[in-house]
Amino acid sequence: xxxxxxxxxxxxxxxxxxxxxxxxxxxxxxxxxxxxxxxxxxxxxxxxxxxxxxxxxxxxxxxxxxxxxxxxxxxxxxxxxxxxxxxxxxxxxxxxxxxxxxxxxxxxxxxxxxxxxxxxxxxxxxxxxxxxxxxxxxxxxxxxxxxxxxxxxxxxxxxxxxxxxxxxxxxxxxxxxxxxxxxxxxxxxxxxxxxxxxxxxxxxxxxxxxxxxxxxxxxxxxxxxxxxxxxxxxxxxx
Numbered sequence: 001x002x003x004x005x006x007x008x009x010x011x012x013x014x015x016x017x018x019x020x021x022x023x024x025x026x027x028x029x030x031x032x033x034x035x036x037x038x039x040x041x042x043x044x045x046x047x048x049x050x051x052x053x054x055x056x057x058x059x060x061x062x063x064x065x066x067x068x069x070x071x072x073x074x075x076x077x078x079x080x081x082x083x084x085x086x087x088x089x090x091x092x093x094x095x096x097x098x099x100x101x102x103x104x105x106x107x108x109x110x111x112x113x114x115x116x117x118x119x120x121x122x123x124x125x126x127x128x129x130x131x132x133x134x135x136x137x138x139x140x141x142x143x144x145x146x147x148x149x150x151x152x153x154x155x156x157x158x159x160x161x162x163x164x165x166x167x168x169x170x171x172x173x174x175x176x177x178x179x180x181x182x183x184x185x186x187x188x189x190x191x192x193x194x195x196x197x198x199x200x201x202x203x204x205x206x207x208x209x210x211x212x213x214x215x216x217x218x219x220x221x222x223x224x225x226x227x228x229x230x231x232x233x234x235x236x237x238x
Contacts, residue, residue, distance in 0.1 A: 045079070068131045082117065083157050087126060087127055088126050088131060090104065094130075161232070200224060203217065
């Protein structure tokens with residue numbers, strides 16, 4: 001029993017050491033992230049993804065698009081069986097055209113690393129692909145406008161595990177009646193378009209930076225994801 005407790009304690013300490021690492025250098029976020037553009041092009045899904053990206057880029061009369069610098073389409077491995085959906089691009093993401101960079105992205109990467117994942121074996125996107133002004137949450141109208149594109153995105157990737165990061169992603173996929181604090185850490189089997197997948201919601205990394213006491217709950221969610229990967233026999237892509 002003591003050995004079992006010690007093992008859990010070591011894993012928890014390792015997780016906290018990862019996600020509490022200093023995230024700021026010289027008061028500016030450092031972009032350490034790579035965009036796997038070549039990987040997307042080489043993927044059998046490359047053509048469909050490019051067509052989807054073009055369709056989103058050509059959206060008309062969209063205030064989000066008008067006030068953004070770049071479309072933020074995706075990052076990671078399109079062949080991965082694990083897909084993450086966030087809320088929408090922030091200032092750094094808007095400049096670089098890559099989701100989850102800067103301090104929030106570093107925290108996400110450390111969370112993934114704690115269960116032996118990285119951007120080479122997951123696929124990442126957001127509910128909306130252009131930055132909401134002042135980093136506000138997308139409105140219900142904006143979410144509904146981008147939802148058909150998001151559903152198509154999920155269909156193309158066809159993940160076995162879908163991770164919803166934060167309330168916006170949760171509500172877009174599972175409904176507005178859901179509250180993240182109550183819905184997180186529970187598996188839901190759902191068909192999204194043509195994709196049958198196992199869904200779990202967890203806190204957005206930006207929220208965890210504001211509420212670090214909730215990291216212990218996100219660690220529980222991560223352990224559930226790790227177990228599900230094993231249970232489903234998922235081979236991690238490289």
